[in-house]
Amino acid sequence: MSIVDLRSPLDVLTVREAMQRLRCYLDRNASIQQGIRHTLKYKINSILIFGERNDAIGVVSKTNILGAYYVGLPIATPLNAIMVSPPLTCRLNDSLDSALDMMRNRSVHRLYVFGDEPNKVVGVLTYPDILGMLYRYCHKCERSTLRLAESGSTGKLSDYFRVCELMNPVFQVHREDESLMQVMDSISAHHSGAVLIKSHDDLPQGVVSTTDLIIAYMHGIPSYTAAKTIMSTPVLSCDYDEPLLMVIKKMIFFDLDNLYVYKDRSTNIVGLVTLSDVARVRSGSCRACKTSRIDLDD
Amino acid sequence: MAEKARDIMEIDFHTVHPETTIAEAVRTFKQASVHRKQRVFGLVVTDERDQLVGMLSLYDIMLLMRPKNIHIWGEMNDIDVTGFIEEACRRARSILVGDVMTADVITISPDTHLLTIVDIMIKKHIRRLPVVERSKVIGMVYTSNIFYELMERLLSGS
Numbered sequence: 001m002s003i004v005d006l007r008s009p010l011d012v013l014t015v016r017e018a019m020q021r022l023r024c025y026l027d028r029n030a031s032i033q034q035g036i037r038h039t040l041k042y043k044i045n046s047i048l049i050f051g052e053r054n055d056a057i058g059v060v061s062k063t064n065i066l067g068a069y070y071v072g073l074p075i076a077t078p079l080n081a082i083m084v085s086p087p088l089t090c091r092l093n094d095s096l097d098s099a100l101d102m103m104r105n106r107s108v109h110r111l112y113v114f115g116d117e118p119n120k121v122v123g124v125l126t127y128p129d130i131l132g133m134l135y136r137y138c139h140k141c142e143r144s145t146l147r148l149a150e151s152g153s154t155g156k157l158s159d160y161f162r163v164c165e166l167m168n169p170v171f172q173v174h175r176e177d178e179s180l181m182q183v184m185d186s187i188s189a190h191h192s193g194a195v196l197i198k199s200h201d202d203l204p205q206g207v208v209s210t211t212d213l214i215i216a217y218m219h220g221i222p223s224y225t226a227a228k229t230i231m232s233t234p235v236l237s238c239d240y241d242e243p244l245l246m247v248i249k250k251m252i253f254f255d256l257d258n259l260y261v262y263k264d265r266s267t268n269i270v271g272l273v274t275l276s277d278v279a280r281v282r283s284g285s286c287r288a289c290k291t292s293r294i295d296l297d298d
Numbered sequence: 299m300a301e302k303a304r305d306i307m308e309i310d311f312h313t314v315h316p317e318t319t320i321a322e323a324v325r326t327f328k329q330a331s332v333h334r335k336q337r338v339f340g341l342v343v344t345d346e347r348d349q350l351v352g353m354l355s356l357y358d359i360m361l362l363m364r365p366k367n368i369h370i371w372g373e374m375n376d377i378d379v380t381g382f383i384e385e386a387c388r389r390a391r392s393i394l395v396g397d398v399m400t401a402d403v404i405t406i407s408p409d410t411h412l413l414t415i416v417d418i419m420i421k422k423h424i425r426r427l428p429v430v431e432r433s434k435v436i437g438m439v440y441t442s443n444i445f446y447e448l449m450e451r452l453l454s455g456s
């Protein structure tokens with residue numbers, strides 16, 4: 001096959017093939033509390049908001065909910081008070097490449113999908129959905145980095161990729177007696193999903209994620225409360241030298257988007273590895289294909 | 299001739315409370331299925347005053363157990379997933395019904411017409427509806443109740 005015939009899966013695949021059907025949405029007058037319950041129940045990061053004419057008018061994300069918590073809005077406040085409007089959309093037959101472009105340009109990880117009927121949202125396309133779809137194609141491609149790594153050897157994926165190759169050495173840390181408000185400041189400023197909580201003698205004690213924070217909001221815990229009150233323990237982590245497959249297993253097992261990395265001993269946290277990075281590497285996308293460069297943060 | 303919810307509803311039904319664990323709720327599902335001689339996929343959730351506060355369905359439990367990012371990992375035939383289901387079950391057992399139930403429940407009254415019930419079930423993709431009178435659940439209408447009633451009418455007319 002000549003080079004000109006090789007097209008990236010991003011150009012060939014459409015939004016229709018990668019998206020998930022819309023199964024969770026709320027009315028504009030639903031409360032923040034209902035919004036939190038929906039994000040927890042459906043394990044999603046944002047909810048589409050519908051108006052009186054059954055049209056999609058906005059989106060409420062966990063970040064918006066954290067903002068409400070930060071400023072002290074009552075939990076019964078209607079979602080339309082905190083939603084972002086209008087929702088960003090694409091169409092069923094758009095290519096994944098154009099969808100990714102829009103995500104990059106607008107700094108979002110999610111687009112809602114219009115169906116064949118005018119202005120009717122039928123699904124949602126997230127960045128992880130695209131990664132999962134690409135796995136299926138890149139994995140079978142003759143240029144897959146996994147295939148090249150394995151050729152002529154009996155090695156497997158786990159032999160060729162280690163956590164240290166992907167981890168990000170930059171992550172947020174807070175002391176256990178710092179307030180939830182300080183943690184929220186940090187999460188917002190650094191666009192991170194979680195912070196590591198350490199004791200005064202610098203030992204990792206737990207993690208506070210956006211999910212932990214919105215649960216605290218739902219339970220009426222004041223934002224001046226110490227982080228240690230709501231942190232998740234223990235700190236789930238993997239070894240610096242651990243094979244990638246073990247990381248994947250932990251992420252699936254524990255429903256994680258991020259995993260801390262330790263070196264030499266479990267109390268020495270040195271970095272963070274994200275779901276997106278792991279999934280991208282696992283897909284085996286080779287450098288010749290623009291699929292390998294689908295990092296949203298570039 | 300049955301025309302309204304009160305004519306076809308089942309008055310013998312099982313309930314759970316919001317503080318019930320998922321493990322106990324699943325036991326109740328099993329008991330309800332044996333009692334009804336038919337698989338039961340949804341239970342009414344009532345508070346201490348026997349007032350309706352939600353519904354718990356098998357779908358809610360499946361949502362709970364479903365790994366959040368499962369769709370990213372594809373067929374996962376390159377990962378050893380031994381023990382995943384057992385771990386998911388272990389974690390689900392102690393979760394409370396109140397945390398996963400559907401709180402916005404569509405209900406009908408004893409006088410709701412059968413065809414209205416059909417309409418609700420189709421539009422909202424619902425297979426069971428609690429019949430509520432003075433804030434208390436007095437019965438349940440399942441799609442099977444509707445189906446068998448309509449079946450009888452179809453056959454009697456032919």
